[in-house]
Amino acid sequence: MAANSLLLLLSLSLTVFFIPTSLAADADPLQDFCVADLHSPVAVNGFPCKRNTTVVPDDFFSSAISVAGNTNNMFGSSVTPANVLTFAGLNTLGLSMNRVDIAHGGVNPPHIHPRATELGFVVKGKVLVGFVTTAGVFYSKVLGPGMNFIIPRGLMHFELNVGEGEALEITAFNSQLPGTVVSSVTLFGSKPPIPDAVLSRTFQVDDKIIDLIKSKFGN
Ligand code: GLV
Numbered sequence: 001m002a003a004n005s006l007l008l009l010l011s012l013s014l015t016v017f018f019i020p021t022s023l024a025a026d027a028d029p030l031q032d033f034c035v036a037d038l039h040s041p042v043a044v045n046g047f048p049c050k051r052n053t054t055v056v057p058d059d060f061f062s063s064a065i066s067v068a069g070n071t072n073n074m075f076g077s078s079v080t081p082a083n084v085l086t087f088a089g090l091n092t093l094g095l096s097m098n099r100v101d102i103a104h105g106g107v108n109p110p111h112i113h114p115r116a117t118e119l120g121f122v123v124k125g126k127v128l129v130g131f132v133t134t135a136g137v138f139y140s141k142v143l144g145p146g147m148n149f150i151i152p153r154g155l156m157h158f159e160l161n162v163g164e165g166e167a168l169e170i171t172a173f174n175s176q177l178p179g180t181v182v183s184s185v186t187l188f189g190s191k192p193p194i195p196d197a198v199l200s201r202t203f204q205v206d207d208k209i210i211d212l213i214k215s216k217f218g219n
């Protein structure tokens, strides 16, 4: 067989074998379920499974997001997760949900999920949803009840309540633990703090302004 045909065959088989796994945010499970043993001293990618003999029906049912979160905070919003940490039955299954309550005028501030794409559903209220691509393009829209939005994995996004009352969204992720990096909290509230010199140069303002912002985030 000519070298070119061999190369083509090789690249086709690589595509067939590697695309399905590389598209999944979390690895595929190798068993029906693996209810997380959150207290195991063993550290693995995810959590070890509880023994099947100790699995109970309640491992597969949850009220983690049944109650509205407290939005009485600096952002006027609250994110309540149903992820592997609050719903152990999700372990190894590659998905999770959030409940996002946003008070009148509140914001779920700019953040990213390093391990998942987000699919959102607006249950109540009116929200401006936006994200920015790696090319710096901002996509946004005001959504009402019944509408969906998608935030591609790892992109910076937010939701601002622009309605007259409270807003409620349910969001779903293709990861049991998508992770959340809130830009303001990460940059200005880390422990220990990021040096002023880094932030003042980054944001092109003087240290006083950096210190003022840091003070709002506990630094
Ligand atoms: C919304 O952006 C969420 O992370 O649930």
Ligand code: MN
Pocket (backbone or CB within 6 Å): 111, 112, 113, 118, 151, 157
């Ligand atoms: Mn999000």
